[in-house]
Amino acid sequence: MTDTVDDVEMPYDEDSTSQQEKIEVLEDRLEILESQNEEMRDRLLDANAENNKYQQKLERLTHENKKLKQSPLFVATVQELTDDGVVIKQHGNNQEALTEVTEEMREDLTPDDRVAVNNSLSVVKRLEKETDVRARVMQVDHSPDVTYEDIGGLDDQLTEVRETVEMPLERPEAFDDVGIQPPSGVLLHGPPGTGKTMLAKAVANQTDASFIKMAGSELVHKFIGEGAKLVRDLFEVARENEPAVIFIDEIDAIASKRTDSKTSGDAEVQRTMMQLLSEMDGFEDRGEVRIIAATNRFDMLDEAILRPGRFDRLIEVPKPDAAGREIIFRIHTRKMNVADDVDFDELAETISDASGADIKAICTEAGMFAIRDDRTEVTMADFEDAHEKLEQTDEADVGDSVAFA
Numbered sequence: 001m002t003d004t005v006d007d008v009e010m011p012y013d014e015d016s017t018s019q020q021e022k023i024e025v026l027e028d029r030l031e032i033l034e035s036q037n038e039e040m041r042d043r044l045l046d047a048n049a050e051n052n053k054y055q056q057k058l059e060r061l062t063h064e065n066k067k068l069k070q071s072p073l074f075v076a077t078v079q080e081l082t083d084d085g086v087v088i089k090q091h092g093n094n095q096e097a098l099t100e101v102t103e104e105m106r107e108d109l110t111p112d113d114r115v116a117v118n119n120s121l122s123v124v125k126r127l128e129k130e131t132d133v134r135a136r137v138m139q140v141d142h143s144p145d146v147t148y149e150d151i152g153g154l155d156d157q158l159t160e161v162r163e164t165v166e167m168p169l170e171r172p173e174a175f176d177d178v179g180i181q182p183p184s185g186v187l188l189h190g191p192p193g194t195g196k197t198m199l200a201k202a203v204a205n206q207t208d209a210s211f212i213k214m215a216g217s218e219l220v221h222k223f224i225g226e227g228a229k230l231v232r233d234l235f236e237v238a239r240e241n242e243p244a245v246i247f248i249d250e251i252d253a254i255a256s257k258r259t260d261s262k263t264s265g266d267a268e269v270q271r272t273m274m275q276l277l278s279e280m281d282g283f284e285d286r287g288e289v290r291i292i293a294a295t296n297r298f299d300m301l302d303e304a305i306l307r308p309g310r311f312d313r314l315i316e317v318p319k320p321d322a323a324g325r326e327i328i329f330r331i332h333t334r335k336m337n338v339a340d341d342v343d344f345d346e347l348a349e350t351i352s353d354a355s356g357a358d359i360k361a362i363c364t365e366a367g368m369f370a371i372r373d374d375r376t377e378v379t380m381a382d383f384e385d386a387h388e389k390l391e392q393t394d395e396a397d398v399g400d401s402v403a404f405a
């Protein structure tokens with residue numbers, strides 16, 4: 001049986017007293033270290049708890065910030081910057097309110113600035129000037145230079161547009177005599193770059209009307225009432241510029257089928273669309289203003305916009321067939337110095353599935369090939385190379401593909 005530690009007799013040592021003292025000192029030190037350790041651990045726990053508290057606070061603020069951004073915002077104008085805060089006047093009810101802003105925000109603001117405020121009237125951000133928004137959203141062209149001769153392969157569409165837009169502007173009495181209302185709006189639908197904008201511009205040119213273009217996507221603002229106000233402005237500008245053709249591009253951005261989602265953004269889009277519908281409905285005495293809208297997403301449109309009395313002529317503008325492509329090639333090479341070997345018929349056959357915009361791009365690129373070669377004549381090979389080059393660029397640009405077969 002082995003002895004336990006207690007049973008073992010330690011040899012007598014003269015220094016045992018001093019060793020005992022050393023042990024005691026070390027034990028004291030150990031005790032101090034242990035208590036320090038404990039203190040550190042407590043502090044660490046406190047720090048962790050503090051950290052957690054800050055983390056939670058940060059999460060709450062981030063959430064609130066997000067909510068602030070999502071909740072409906074209203075438009076107001078800065079009246080005055082006072083020592084007590086910023087005086088704003090709300091649009092719509094014209095009520096003034098005093099609100100506090102951060103130092104940073106305050107430095108950014110001057111009287112007459114438009115700002116977005118939330119439900120509790122806190123300034124969330126400064127907005128672009130109204131005139132800037134209008135200029136960005138609305139383009140007024142008093143004399144568009146596109147003519148019917150510039151449009152290829154869309155004879156039927158052209159006839160329909162002329163009947164519905166040009167006739168009521170040029171011969172309103174013809175409708176009065178027969179006793180019918182002229183069609184109110186025309187909706188052009190089809191793939192991108194097929195000539196929808198051109199059709200609208202050409203008809204405005206033919207009737208000496210101003211061409212007022214507005215992009216639906218630009219109307220979709222997050223601020224309550226802003227899109228609707230821009231729609232009102234659009235019709236007002238049109239009346240001021242009679243005769244006028246209003247062209248609303250990308251109408252799907254404000255007139256898509258209602259979704260189930262109830263976000264404030266969707267509500268604002270709805271309001272913008274309702275304003276458009278009410279402008280169109282209350283447009284009986286429309287005078288010399290016609291409306292043409294365009295979309296690449298016909299399938300997305302809300303039925304409300306297609307109800308009779310609104311856009312009651314729906315005109316499909318497809319990609320051109322071979323004969324159309326040939327005409328478009330001829331249109332875009334009218335001013336080009338084209339070599340005798342260029343065979344547009346053959347080009348139109350080989351470059352299938354191209355839109356008018358694609359054909360225009362091929363013509364310009366073919367011209368660039370000639371310039372790079374120091375030639376003044378554009379050859380068949382230039383057109384073929386241009387087609388190949390654009391096809392390759394297109395394949396690389398997967399997101400925005402325009403496929404040539």
Ligand SMILES: Nc1ncnc2c1ncn2[C@@H]1O[C@H](COP(=O)(O)OP(=O)(O)OP(=O)(O)O)[C@@H](O)[C@H]1O
Nearest residue numbers: 150151152192193194195196197198328356357360
């Ligand atoms: N049918 C066509 N005849 C002649 N040129 C055309 C035709 N279609 C398109 N183009 C050329 O393509 C350019 C773009 O066409 P346009 O802006 O009219 O297309 P869009 O259908 O309105 O396109 P998006 O739907 O993308 O707005 C025109 O400026 C013109 O040079």
